[in-house]
Amino acid sequence: MALHTLWIYAVAVFLLSATPGPNMLHVLSRSVELGIKRTVATMAGCLLGLVTLLAASAVGLGALLHALPGAFTTLRVAGAAYLLFLAVKAWRAPVREDETETQDLRPEVSWQALFRGGYAISISNPKAIVFAAAFLPQFIDPALAQVPQFAILVGVFAVIEAFWYSVYAGSGRALSRHLNRAGVKRAFNRLTGGLFAGFGLSLLAFRAT
Incomplete structure (x- = not known):
């Protein structure tokens, strides 16, 4: 793989990863x-899931899904159902009328649960x-x-994705300072729920070609 090809790939991935998607929204919320500290486990889970999908594509699972449209449909519906579940959960998330809670009063969620959710x-x-x-x-010579080329591409993708996770996590931390009012927090939860629902519905509408 030529160095200029790798640079083109890195720039493309950088721009693609910056685009908000389910992973970024989950890290932000x-x-x-x-x-941020407890969100590291979520970021690790999201990143491992992404690497799993990239590795699966490298070994030909994408071609297998094309050959078995029923399998792709099953995975697509299951993924959409999970996103819609998250949408309902976010929309209905309870909000205290005196949203002045500190970090110590936030819900206790284990690192393992955060990792699994991501x-x-x-x-x-x-x-x-x-x-x-x-x-x-397209970037393979x-x-x-x-195999080494795929490994490099997956590694570069993972590093860039991790960078954007940290950016979104930092943005979420900054945003949390403005969500002390119950009405604002409720609006944020419903916006998050609406976005998750949109991602879920877009997944239902997606067709592998």
Whole structure:
């Protein structure tokens, strides 16, 4: 793989990863709710889920999903259902009328649960496999060994994605300072729920070609 090809890939991934999606929204909302430190577990789960999907595309799972449309539909519906569940959960999240709680009064959620939640929302997006199966091979030199090249591409993707997770987590922490009023916090929860619902419905509408 030529160095200029890798740079083009890195720039493309940087721009793609900056675009808000379910993972970024989940990291943002967790940071608002729990703070940056505890959101690290969520970010780790999201990142592992993403790497799992990229690795799956590298070993040909994307082609398998094309060959078995029923399997893709099942994964797509399951992923959409999970996103819609998160939408309802966010929309109905209780809000104290005196939203002046400190970090110590925020909900106690284990690191394991945060990690599992991040992994679940990341792995529940099968169209990422199809995207990666179409995107990654464009930067592979067929004259060279493919496995090391895929490993480099996945590694670069993971590093850039982790950077954007930290940016969104930091934004969530800054945003949390403005959500002390119950009405504002309720509006934020419902906006988050609406966005999750939008992602879920877009996943239902997606068709692998």
